[in-house]
Amino acid sequence: MDLYGYWRSSASYRVRIALAVKQLEFNYHAVHLLKDGGQQHHAAYQQLNPAELVPTLVDGEVTLNQSLAIIEYLEECYPTRTLLPGDAGQRAKIRAFALDLAADLQPLVNLRVQQFLKQQLKVGDDANSRWLEHWFKASFTALEKRLEQTAGDYCFGDQVTLADVCLVPQVYSAERFAPDLTPYPILSAVYQRLQALPEFRQAHPSAQPDAE
Numbered sequence: 073m074d075l076y077g078y079w080r081s082s083a084s085y086r087v088r089i090a091l092a093v094k095q096l097e098f099n100y101h102a103v104h105l106l107k108d109g110g111q112q113h114h115a116a117y118q119q120l121n122p123a124e125l126v127p128t129l130v131d132g133e134v135t136l137n138q139s140l141a142i143i144e145y146l147e148e149c150y151p152t153r154t155l156l157p158g159d160a161g162q163r164a165k166i167r168a169f170a171l172d173l174a175a176d177l178q179p180l181v182n183l184r185v186q187q188f189l190k191q192q193l194k195v196g197d198d199a200n201s202r203w204l205e206h207w208f209k210a211s212f213t214a215l216e217k218r219l220e221q222t223a224g225d226y227c228f229g230d231q232v233t234l235a236d237v238c239l240v241p242q243v244y245s246a247e248r249f250a251p252d253l254t255p256y257p258i259l260s261a262v263y264q265r266l267q268a269l270p271e272f273r274q275a276h277p278s279a280q281p282d283a284e
């Protein structure tokens with residue numbers, strides 16, 4: 073299996089965690105999102121992923137984009153150490169939590185959105201920081217309320233799930249832009265516990281070969 077990603081990309085980080093939880097080996101190909109005008113825009117990478125975003129997973133004949141589709145693919149091919157435990161209702165709740173982060177929050181704070189705000193709309197650094205802070209706050213406030221109902225050691229009880237796989241990269245990303253996590257004590261405690269797990273340490277941005 074081959075994973076194309078970037079050390080600090082939250083979507084790549086999700087896939088790395090899932091691969092680590094499932095103990096799957098892969099070749100890592102770094103795609104630098106800033107160097108050379110952004111290597112995600114280069115023709116060779118565009119062939120793999122016309123969306124010009126990371127990650128992309130290649131498994132034999134299967135080339136996939138979208139981190140959640142990739143993780144669901146891994147889940148179907150390698151169901152041991154499942155990230156979607158429980159009955160249909162529980163699994164749907166876990167997916168919904170994951171989508172709160174991956175579909176509703178991450179696109180608002182993604183690099184290309186910040187680049188468009190700054191370069192095309194001439195938004196200054198202060199206003200850009202307010203933008204990021206606003207969306208992280210809105211998302212984490214809602215997630216903290218959800219966690220009051222669902223959390224144990226991790227987001228859903230005491231087993232690592234897809235919700236945790238999505239939570240950690242987004243909190244890591246928030247720490248760069250809006251680092252005060254005190255209003256979210258459950259989220260913060262779950263994040264700390266997850267960060268200590270070997271699978272999460274292995275997938276951490278700082279442990280990647282392209283980390284700067």
Ligand SMILES: N[C@@H](CCC(=O)N[C@@H](CS)C(=O)NCC(=O)O)C(=O)O
Nearest residue numbers: 081082083125126127138139183184
């Ligand atoms: N929904 C996609 C999001 C992919 C995405 O936004 N990737 C970011 C890094 S986290 C990216 O490649 N950004 C490059 C850019 O904005 O030009 C997924 O989950 O895979």
